[in-house]
Structures are given as C-alpha cells and as structure tokens.
Amino acid sequence: MTLRIGHRGAGGHAPENTLAAIECSMTLHAHLVEVDVRATSDNQLVLLHDATLDRTTNGHGPIVSQRWSDLQEIRGHDGQLLPLLADALCAVSGRIGMMIEIKTEGIAKQICRMVKEVQFNGTVIYASFFHDELLKVRREEPQAQTMALIEAVPVNQTAFAKDAHASHVGVAFETLTPSFLKALHDRSLRVFTYTVNEPVDIQTARAMGVDGIISDYPERLL
Template sequence: MNKKLLVGAGVAFTLLFNPFSQASAGELSVGERKQMDNVAHRGASGYAPENTIAAFDLAVDMKADYIEIDVQRSKDGELVLIHDTTVNRTTNGTGNVRDLTFEQLRSLDAGSWFGEEFAGERLPTFEEILDRYRGKVGILIELKAPELYPGIEKQVAQALKERNMDKPKNNKIIIQSFNFESMKISNELLPRVPIGVLTSNRAHTTAEALEEFSTYADWFNPSYGIVTEELVNQVHSLGMKMGSWTARSQEAVDFLFEMGVDAIITDYPDYVDPRK
C-alpha cells in the first residue's frame, strides 16, 4: 500500500474535522472524548496480569476500543503473547521465549506474580486471541523483537488471512513494531491492514523521518514523553494518526487528550473512558 496516495485527503480531513485543533482537554465534550480510541495496553494491565485472558476480558468489560497485544514465537513455531523476550518477569519460569517449546511456555503460571487471585493464568496464543475477540474489540498487534523471529510477519499475516481478518472492518486490526523494516514487510503482506511505527526516539520525529514513515505507515506511535502539539499536527499533516503510550496516570491521559492524539494507549482504560 502506498500511503502517500492518502496524504492529500488526510490533510484536508484533519484540518477540517480535527476536534482538538482549538480545544484543550478540559474543554472537550463527552462526545469529543469518545472520538479518541481507548487502547488497553497488554489488556487492562493496571488491574490484571498483562497479556492474559484475564486482562483482555477486563479491557472489554471496561469498554476499551482496542486491546494491545505483544506477539513472539516459541522454539517450535507457535505464536504466543508475552512482552519481554524472556519469561522471567511475568511467569514462574526462566529463559528466553524463543528457546522454550510451546508446551513449556504453556505450562508456566503467568498470573501469580500479579496477584494470588490470578494464579494459573496461561500465556495465550495469538490464534486464541483472534478467535476470542474478533468482532468484540479492536486488536493492536505489536510484533515484539521480530528480528529474533525470522518470518514472523508472514506467520501473523497467514493467521489473519485464514480468518478473513486481513480486510478489517473500521480498521479494527492494526500491526505495529519498533522494527521499521518489519513493518515494511507487514505492509506488503497485508496492504489493507493499518501499520504503525513505535518509537521513543526524538530523532524519529524530524520532518524527513516522518515523511519516510508516511510512505508505508498509517500510525506514528510515540512515547508520551516526546509528544507535543506540533508533532501531532505534523503527523496529521502527513495523513497519519497518532497513538501514544503508555499513560499510567490520569494526568498523562489528560495531557494526551489536550495534545489531540488519536488514541491513548493505557494500562487503565477507565482513565480514558470513565464508564467503568
């Protein structure tokens, strides 16, 4: 997909209809706040162990627009959800994700570290998540350290295609990564799926860098520490959207509302949408 074809229309639309161009967070109506996508970071991970069914189910209950998931691969080729490239922090095991078989990964307790009430939570598979949540909530898929897993882009694409999820309605499937080459590959494999690039590096916010991203990405997703109103406007002017991470306080959420980003990626979905 050549994202450049969309830039002209995107710029015009942004300038005409961006509700944040004149408003601050305190001035936004309830309707305007609801226009911003509420993305549950690794699920509602402020309240349940990250990247588990418990966290994702809670995010759905809390009316999140998307769940954000981290995808890696077992030694024997199964796509599993876990953030770190080792299992040490969020399970009762040790070792690199890529060095453990699916059976070994599946046997781990991924919940007790967070709280006794979550004992026995398992690492979900990518396909389980697609089957469980399709049609219920958007899914923001992060390819975590794809350089460790050659061909993972094709494997993810195949799983989506098998479920006819490579043509997502309302753009409710997004793929993102810190690895830009991986995202170029994903864009070629899945031309109808929105692509996002992740960064916390200010060097990636130059006019030249943003222009390059806009040739294949639909979303520019920076850490909230480098977000400015000027950056948001630059991103919008190139026809891209911005989802910023990770808002872990009400103050951070309100700041991002004020900046006019398109999505807030948070451990606490109720900070974005107080319905829960």
C-alpha cells in the first residue's frame, strides 16, 4: 500500500501549516499529515515553512527573532494565530500519523520531547534536510522513524541515508528514477516522494513503487 501524506496539512485546500489544513487532510483520508516546524526566539515550536513570516502571515521578519508574545497580534491567512506544534499534535493524535519536518538546526531534541509530552498516539516520522538533526532524534528516541530529505541524487546513492541512520528517504519527484528507487529499496529504506499534485505524476510515482506520496491534494491519492 502506498501511504497518502497531506503536504503542509492539505495545502491545496486550506492555508498551509494551519489547523484548518490539518483537519482537511484528515477529512481527505490521508494516512499522515506533514507539517513544518520552526522555533521562536524563546523556543516555542510553531508550524511555519519559511524562515520569515512574510509569505503566509500578516507579519514580517524572521521567526527566529520573534518571541511567542510578539506573535499574538500576527495572523495567518486563515485569520488565526500561528499554530503551536503541541496544538497540532493534539489535534491529530489518535486519528492519523504525523510527519514532522525539522526546518532548522538545533530543535530536534525539543520536538521529540514535545511528542512525548503530549503522549501522541500514532505514527510519527521525523524528517529533515539537516541530516545531523536526524541523528539527534535517533539519540533521543532510538526507535524513532526518521526521513532524510534530498532534492537531488547524491553521488553515492545511499550512503547519506546510512550516515543519518534514517529509516526513510524523501525524494523530490523530479529527481526520482526507477534505478534510484531500487537502490534505496535494496538498502531496506522506505521511500516517499514530494510534492506530487498532478494525477499523471501520481500514477507514475505509484507505478514506480514508492512507499508514500506527499501531496497538497490527499484525495487525489485515493
């Protein structure tokens, strides 16, 4: 079975990385919902893809320079406060799984501890382009599922995943080839591909034999 993952909640239907998008992803029968996590200057974990507030909120500037108290007047395109990771975990727990993309270095341990603190009930996959963060996850939670994200095929096709002690690999759809997929599968790695929205591309990815497809439109993966 190919897993269905809602990208940034369900970014094709509701503002990305919002509780509304997460709820939409669950309604549209995703197996997991993917969210992006960054930290404020006072170490509050919030859902936000970009390094700055500008694109997805009415605020401005880097999130890392903002305190949580500074964000109380900031609203996303859904008119709501930036969601805290804790709120997202509680909304999803017991319903579907969550794929948490660690967007910056230095917050992996805190994210792991938040998942434990809320007693999340379900599958969690920790994903990052910062592969050292995945090693920190592994040290904090030895049995965790971790995903090494990549945009292009490395010279050594599988060493990066071994170095990160990853159980999964996330590959940009434009990069994915049958031979690369086979090399990863031969190393017992589960392979997800992102971000796949067009029906013809979804069919191609499924025919290749990927283990999961990440899409802004989870219902297209049914």
